[in-house]
Every structure is written in C-alpha cells, then in structure tokens.
Amino acid sequence: MEISHGSYNQKKFALPVDSEHKATEFRLFSAAAPHMRAFHLSWISFFACFVSTFAAPPLLPIIRDNLDLTATDIGNAGIAAVSGAVFARIAMGTACDLFGPRLASATLTLLTAPAVYCTSIADSPISFLLVRFFTGFSLATFVSTQFWMSSLFSGRVVGTANGVAGGWGNLGGGATQLIMPLVFDLIQNIGATKFTAWRIAFFIPALFQTLSAYGIFFLGQDLPDGNYSELHKSGEKHKDNFAQVFHHAVTNYRGWILALTYGYCFGVELTIDNIIAQYFYDRFNVNLHTAGIIAASFGLANLFSRPGGGMLSDFMAKRFGMRGRLWTLWVVQTLGGVFCIILGQVGSLGVSVAVMLVFSVFVQAACGLTFGVVPFVSRRSLGIISGMTGGGGNVGAVLTQVIFFRGSRYSTETGLTLMGVMMICCTLLITLIYFPQWGGMFCGPSSKGKTTEEDYYMSEWSSSEREKGFHRASLKFSENSRSERGRKIGSAATPIDGTPNTYV
Amino acid sequence: MAIRAFLIVLSCLAAATCRGATFSSLQQTLIVTASPQPAQVLKAGEDEITVTWSLNSTFPAGVDSSYKTVTIKLCYAPISQKYRGWRKTVDNLVKDKTCQHKIVANKPYISSSSNNTFTSTVLRDVPTATYFIRAYAQNSEGDEVAYGQTTDSHKAVNLFEIQAITGRHVSLDIASICFSAFSILSLFGFFFLEKRKSKASESK
Numbered sequence: 001m002e003i004s005h006g007s008y009n010q011k012k013f014a015l016p017v018d019s020e021h022k023a024t025e026f027r028l029f030s031a032a033a034p035h036m037r038a039f040h041l042s043w044i045s046f047f048a049c050f051v052s053t054f055a056a057p058p059l060l061p062i063i064r065d066n067l068d069l070t071a072t073d074i075g076n077a078g079i080a081a082v083s084g085a086v087f088a089r090i091a092m093g094t095a096c097d098l099f100g101p102r103l104a105s106a107t108l109t110l111l112t113a114p115a116v117y118c119t120s121i122a123d124s125p126i127s128f129l130l131v132r133f134f135t136g137f138s139l140a141t142f143v144s145t146q147f148w149m150s151s152l153f154s155g156r157v158v159g160t161a162n163g164v165a166g167g168w169g170n171l172g173g174g175a176t177q178l179i180m181p182l183v184f185d186l187i188q189n190i191g192a193t194k195f196t197a198w199r200i201a202f203f204i205p206a207l208f209q210t211l212s213a214y215g216i217f218f219l220g221q222d223l224p225d226g227n228y229s230e231l232h233k234s235g236e237k238h239k240d241n242f243a244q245v246f247h248h249a250v251t252n253y254r255g256w257i258l259a260l261t262y263g264y265c266f267g268v269e270l271t272i273d274n275i276i277a278q279y280f281y282d283r284f285n286v287n288l289h290t291a292g293i294i295a296a297s298f299g300l301a302n303l304f305s306r307p308g309g310g311m312l313s314d315f316m317a318k319r320f321g322m323r324g325r326l327w328t329l330w331v332v333q334t335l336g337g338v339f340c341i342i343l344g345q346v347g348s349l350g351v352s353v354a355v356m357l358v359f360s361v362f363v364q365a366a367c368g369l370t371f372g373v374v375p376f377v378s379r380r381s382l383g384i385i386s387g388m389t390g391g392g393g394n395v396g397a398v399l400t401q402v403i404f405f406r407g408s409r410y411s412t413e414t415g416l417t418l419m420g421v422m423m424i425c426c427t428l429l430i431t432l433i434y435f436p437q438w439g440g441m442f443c444g445p446s447s448k449g450k451t452t453e454e455d456y457y458m459s460e461w462s463s464s465e466r467e468k469g470f471h472r473a474s475l476k477f478s479e480n481s482r483s484e485r486g487r488k489i490g491s492a493a494t495p496i497d498g499t500p501n502t503y504v
Numbered sequence: 505m506a507i508r509a510f511l512i513v514l515s516c517l518a519a520a521t522c523r524g525a526t527f528s529s530l531q532q533t534l535i536v537t538a539s540p541q542p543a544q545v546l547k548a549g550e551d552e553i554t555v556t557w558s559l560n561s562t563f564p565a566g567v568d569s570s571y572k573t574v575t576i577k578l579c580y581a582p583i584s585q586k587y588r589g590w591r592k593t594v595d596n597l598v599k600d601k602t603c604q605h606k607i608v609a610n611k612p613y614i615s616s617s618s619n620n621t622f623t624s625t626v627l628r629d630v631p632t633a634t635y636f637i638r639a640y641a642q643n644s645e646g647d648e649v650a651y652g653q654t655t656d657s658h659k660a661v662n663l664f665e666i667q668a669i670t671g672r673h674v675s676l677d678i679a680s681i682c683f684s685a686f687s688i689l690s691l692f693g694f695f696f697l698e699k700r701k702s703k704a705s706e707s708k
C-alpha cells in the first residue's frame with residue numbers, strides 16, 4: 001500500500017496510485033473506494049441501462065400482438081431505441097466534463113427510469129416507439145462509465161478498466177434476452193394473462209435502474225480526491241468553460257475518426273443485437289427460444305471479449321506504445337469485418353453459429369481497443385471526445401439498420417455481407433490518426449520542433465488559462481502518459497522553456 | 505467424405521421438415537359454421553363463439569374413415585396478415601402461421617352425427633384482428649387430413665373481428681406513475697443534498 005504525498009493533503013489509497021492519484025493497478029475482486037468501488041457501480045448501472053433498452057426484443061412476440069404492431073412499427077422502434085443515445089452521449093460527455101460522472105450518470109439513469117416504468121402503460125405503436133426512444137437515452141451512461149474509468153485509472157490500466165466496465169455493461173444486451181422471458185414466465189405462472197404479464201415484467205429492469213442510480217449517488221466519487229462539487233468549491237479543481245471544452249473537442253480530428261470507426265464496431269454490435277434472433281429464426285427455422293439463446297450468446301461474449309480488447313490494448317502499449325494500440329485496433333476491427341462477410345455467406349446452422357461467435361469476439365474486442373486510444377486524444381475535453389465516440393457508435397447502428405436491414409431491398413444475409421464490407425472500408429481511416437509525440441500507424445513521432453506529451457496536452461490551454469493554473473491536471477497527465485512511447489523511449493526532448501507549439 | 509456426410513445430414517433435415525402435410529393436399533370435406541356474424545366485433549374474455557361442423561354429404565361415403573379427431577382454430581384473415589410476417593400463410597402445415605389460436609383441440613370425431621357443436625369464450629390472449637374459423641380433421645397420428653372453414657377459398661367473406669383486452673389495469677397505471685414520480689423526486693433530492701454538501705465544504 002503506497003501513501004501518496006499530495007501537495008495539499010495526505011491520502012491513503014487501497015491501490016497503488018500515480019501522481020494524479022489514479023490507480024496503477026486494476027484489481028477486479030476488490031471494492032475499495034474510490035477506484036474499484038466506482039468501477040463496480042458504473043458497470044452495474046450501465047448493465048441495468050442495457051437491460052432496460054433491450055428488454056422489449058425478447059418479448060416482442062407478445063407485445064406485437066397486444067399492441068397490434070406491423071413489421072415496420074417494430075423496425076422503427078428498434079431504430080428509435082438506439083438513435084436517442086446519439087445526442088444523449090455527446091450531451092453526457094459535456095455533463096461529465098462540467099459536473100462530473102457521478103452526478104451526470106445518476107441523473108440520466110433516474111431521468112430515463114420513468115420511460116421504463118411507462119412501458120407498462122403503452123397501448124399503441126406510437127407510444128411503444130416513444131418509450132423505446134426515451135429508454136434508449138440511458139445508453140449514454142456508457143460515456144460516464146468510460147469517463148469515470150479514465151479519470152480514476154492511469155494509462156497503464158485504462159484500457160483494461162474501460163474494456164471491462166464497457167464489456168460487462170454491454171453484457172446487459174445479452175442477459176436481457178434470457179432475463180425478460182424468465183421474468184415473464186414467472187409472472188404468468190403466478191396468474192397474470194399474457195398481455196398483463198409482459199407489462200408487469202418491465203418493472204424489474206426499471207427498479208434495477210433506479211436502485212443503481214441510488215448506489216452511484218451515495219457510494220460513488222468522481223475523482224480520487226473527491227467529488228467535482230467539493231473540489232470546485234474548495235478551489236482544488238477549476239470549473240471549466242463549456243465553450244472552450246467544446247471547441248477543443250470538435251477541432252480535434254482524431255475524435256471524429258474514432259467516432260466513425262466506433263460506429264463500425266459498436267454500431268454493428270447494436271444492429272446485430274436487434275436483428276440476429278430473427279435472422280436465425282427465419283433462415284434456419286429454429287424455434288423462438290433457440291433463436292433467443294443464440295442472440296443472447298452474441299451479447300454474452302462481452303463478458304471476456306471487450307475486456308480482452310482493452311487488456312490487449314494495454315499489453316501492446318507496454319511494448320509498442322500508442323502505435324501498438326492503433327495497429328491492433330485496425331487489425332482486430334478489419335478481421336471483424338471479414339468474419340461479418342463470412343457470416344452472411346454461410347448457409348448451415350452450426351457453422352453460422354460458430355462464425356457468429358468468432359465475429360462477436362472480434363467486433364467486441366475492437367470496441368475495447370477503441371477505448372484504449374480515446375483517453376489519450378484529449379485531456380481537457382475527455383468527456384466530449386468520449387461522448388462523440390460513443391455517439392458515433394449509435395450513429396453507426398442507425399445507419400447500418402436503415403441502409404441494410406430495413407424493408408426488403410436486401411435479404412438479411414446480403415445485408416450482413418455488405419455490412420462487413422463497409423466495416424473494412426471505414427476501419428481504414430485509423431491509418432490517418434497521428435499523434436506528434438507518439439506517431440501513427442505508418443509514421444513515427446515527429447522529430448522536428450518540440451513534440452512532447454506536454455506540448456500536445458498544453459496546446460489545449462491558452463496562456464492566460466495557464467497563468468491561472470487551470471492546466472495543472474493536464475500537466476500531470478502528460479507526465480503519466482509518457483508510457484505511451486513504448487519500451488524504446490523516444491528521443492523527443494522535454495521542453496526547457498518557452499511556449500509549446502499548438503498542434504491540431 | 506465429410507461432404508457426403510454433410511449432405512446426408514442435410515437431406516435428413518430436409519426430409520424431417522417435409523414430413524408435415526401441405527394445406528393444398530387437404531380435402532375440404534367439412535362444413536363449418538360459427539356464431540359470429542360477418543363484421544361482428546367480439547370481445548376477448550367476454551363473448552362466446554359457437555362452432556358447428558359436419559361432413560359434407562356430397563362426398564362419397566367412407567371419405568372420413570381416417571378421421572379420428574377434430575381441432576378447431578381461429579385463423580387470421582389476409583388483412584391481419586399484411587405487414588406481419590409472423591402470421592404468414594405457408595403451404596407446409598408445420599410452418600404455417602395462419603391459425604395460431606385453438607378454440608378446441610383433438611375433439612373426437614363422430615361421423616354419424618351431423619351436428620357437432622362446441623361453445624367457448626374467446627380466450628384473453630387473443631389479439632385484436634380479423635378472423636375466420638377453420639376446422640382440421642386429424643387421423644390417428646394427429647396429422648391433418650381434411651379441413652373446413654367458415655370463409656371461402658379467397659378468405660374474403662364471412663370475416664369477423666375480435667377486440668383484445670388491453671392488458672392494462674388501473675393498479676398498474678397508478679404504480680407506473682407513482683414510481684416515475686418517485687424517481688424524479690429523488691433526483692431533485694439528490695441535487696439538494698449535493699448543493700448542501702458543497703456549501704458545507706465551502707464554509708470549511
């Protein structure tokens with residue numbers, strides 16, 4: 001147990017920490033405050049939100065009869081469920097930057113819980129679409145999860161922390177395909193008729209969501225040193241300016257590239273969550289329960305595949321730095337696209353399930369690998385960059401469902417193949433990401449001028465802001481991010497003095 | 505070698521699915537009438553349907569020698585199948601989704617009687633849709649061998665509607681609204697607590 005000597009107070013942490021008091025180790029079976037406790041709170045609440053958002057698909061055979069839905073109504077509701085989170089995720093990123101992840105995620109979780117409760121009183125296609133739309137906003141808790149982990153865990157383990165938290169949350173999408181039918185059967189056995197039992201069943205995810213929000217508010221902490229509101233008032237943390245934070249986020253091209261590529265790993269995952277049960281039911285004539293189990297197994301692979309991606313990112317960074325992270329991301333996501341093409345071509349049930357499982361591992365690992373890179377794109381605007389990337393994921397889901405899986409232009413298997421091709425093409429954009437201090441996929445770090453981590457992260461603060469000392473947290477982060485150079489320490493010199501160059 | 509084994513497995517699967525009879529192979533030897541009038545709206549869980557079936561005497565005697573049981577089902581009219589692929593009519597009876605709701609199953613077939621009747625209340629899990637009624641005669645193995653229905657071959661006449669229960673209850677509505685209100689109120693409680701905590705740390 002290390003005692004870290006802060007300049008203002010001495011704090012004992014249960015985990016070893018760096019100069020920012022971020023944990024340098026990730027201990028899964030600990031619930032020690034603040035690091036591991038925040039981890040468990042955030043993945044559980046994200047899991048609850050995923051369960052609520054995808055609680056309707058497994059019960060659709062009953063809901064579609066009760067509400068007299070057509071196939072178009074169902075498709076539109078599915079698109080609505082994932083489209084709400086596009087802007088919610090960006091708004092969530094902003095809220096995290098300004099108010100802290102604890103308040104932001106507890107607020108969103110509590111605000112969307114009424115939508116889940118009110119699913120019980122839906123009585124028409126429009127009301128069904130509306131409740132799925134508003135429930136889908138809760139998927140923005142993904143951003144607060146990633147932001148929180150990036151704030152509490154150092155660069156050495158941030159990929160792992162992000163990957164496990166994100167992956168175990170995504171697990172909810174698979175778990176719900178098993179949980180909801182079980183809850184429904186239980187309620188039916190107690191005596192309710194079908195059309196009432198499914199309504200009662202929705203109280204379970206709603207209550208789970210409400211309770212997780214309570215847990216976050218009372219047990220969570222934004223930063224190792226305290227909550228945003230306390231740190232703002234005591235002066236230890238400066239309350240940032242929204243316009244500046246927003247400007248530095250949208251002018252960083254790397255955020256936009258990652259948003260698009262995330263749309264083609266996470267977006268693809270969401271699309272598959274919505275269509276895969278029907279695909280197996282229609283093409284291979286399995287019964288509904290079997291189709292549900294197959295669909296669930298796709299989401300359940302998140303237990304190890306997304307965390308695996310995060311861990312792989314950290315592992316590659318130890319040896320090869322940021323360039324290793326970028327290369328691994330490109331390779332894994334491209335392979336995901338290849339397996340998606342194969343999935344659309346395969347015509348027998350057993351091989352199709354096997355290909356789907358391999359495909360799920362690669363596509364979910366790519367999601368974990370993406371969030372091994374995101375924490376380093378910006379320090380000041382971490383929230384909005386995380387939100388843009390997360391929102392891009394949902395945009396990808398909307399796009400792929402609208403282009404390939406709506407109406408009868410393409411059969412589902414053709415849609416899958418074309419989606420794989422689109423994945424491979426969009427993933428090529430990762431080759432364009434370049435960090436002056438660490439390099440990109442094809443180029444090494446810039447050797448001209450002052451190109452250190454400090455230069456990169458300090459360029460987000462103006463000289464007047466630096467005079468007021470607002471940049472101190474970014475400075476500490478720059479020092480700690482030197483690990484992204486890989487084992488062969490680069491020859492980039494530390495700046496002696498003078499204004500660092502501004503980098504786009 | 506592996507390919508041959510694979511093909512054998514595939515053909516077995518294909519044979520298994522083709523085991524079911526097809527609708528077009530059935531003879532329409534039964535005459536079926538039911539109590540709902542054309543365009544009448546019945547309420548699920550409340551109204552009753554009375555179905556009467558008998559053998560069509562224009563067929564030669566002995567055509568019903570294999571009929572052992574009769575199953576009567578509620579079937580979707582084409583207008584309720586539109587845009588709803590899960591109610592599609594398919595010739596293979598194993599995969600056919602036209603008739604999903606049973607009125608009576610496996611009632612013994614009595615050939616001598618010309619007035620077989622059955623009355624039951626419409627079940628509460630029947631959805632809102634337009635229906636007709638079809639009776640299948642089954643042999644001793646349970647496979648369909650003949651049928652009769654209340655509508656014509658185009659399924660255009662003599663259709664009636666059923667209005668389903670909503671499944672909603674006042675208690676559920678109240679519970680939903682109360683829990684939702686409680687969530688929002690707790691949120692304001694959180695904000696209030698947070699402001700108080702930060703004021704306390706400011707005054708420290």
